[in-house]
Amino acid sequence: MARKSLVGVVADELLDRIISGEFPPGSSVPGELELSARHDVSRMTVREAMKTLEAQRILSVERGRGTFVNPLNRWSSLEAVLRAASEGQNGPAAAVQLIELRRMLETGACELAAQRITDDELDGLRNCVADMRKAHQANNVASFVAADLAFHDQILHASENVFVAVLFEPLHRVLEKGRTETSKVPDIQEHAIGHHQNIFEALAARDPRQARNAMDAHMQQTLDDLRSYVLEA
Secondary structure: OOHHHHHHHHHHHHHHHHHOOOOOOOOEOOOHHHHHHHHOOOHHHHHHHHHHHHHOOOEEEEOOOEEEEOOHHHOOOHHHHHHHHHHOOOHHHHHHHHHHHHHHHHHHHHHHHHHHOOHHHHHHHHHHHHHHHHHHHHOOHHHHHHHHHHHHHHHHHHOOOHHHHHHHHHHHHHHHHHHHHHOOOHHHHHHHHHHHHHHHHHHHOOOHHHHHHHHHHHHHHHHHHHHHHHHOO
16 A cells, blocks of 8 residues: 555544544643554655644644644644544534524525526425425425435525535535434424425515525524534523
């Protein structure tokens, strides 16, 4: 195996240990000797792996003291943050922050979509809401989540802003996991269906302000439901 690949293996395993909570923020990570023995690699390989995580601001080196784990809000790697959000111990806070991010981006995307959406795209949104209703009645969580995600994806693309769609693509795995958890609650499904219908009607009216407000109300309801049914359950 090439040294570069070994560097990636060591960096990934150390990141996994950080995400699992073995090394929480502010704690020190093992030194080069311990890691090189654990992975049966050279100290140079370990050093390069540590530099990789340092470059992503996951680790900070304090000369004379050691290498320490930074808080999640200092990390600069989107992939690492997404892994922490989907696999780590910071789930509740990450879930709230993800809704905050969606609120900032999706309300604007919905406002743009109201001015640009096509009749075919509106038909697609109508079908998504219908699919959500059918899945709710059949208690099919997987189908409900698929229709829910498809509805939001259509709006992002209907905004015709390529940056918005690209920004959301890496979030898909985390969104799917989060929706699957919350959508197990029938009341949350009912709330979502009502808000998706309101968003559809605002877009069908091609009213930018109404569309923005409808999406904002949906994001607020999503946050309220997360706190009431999941985080405080």
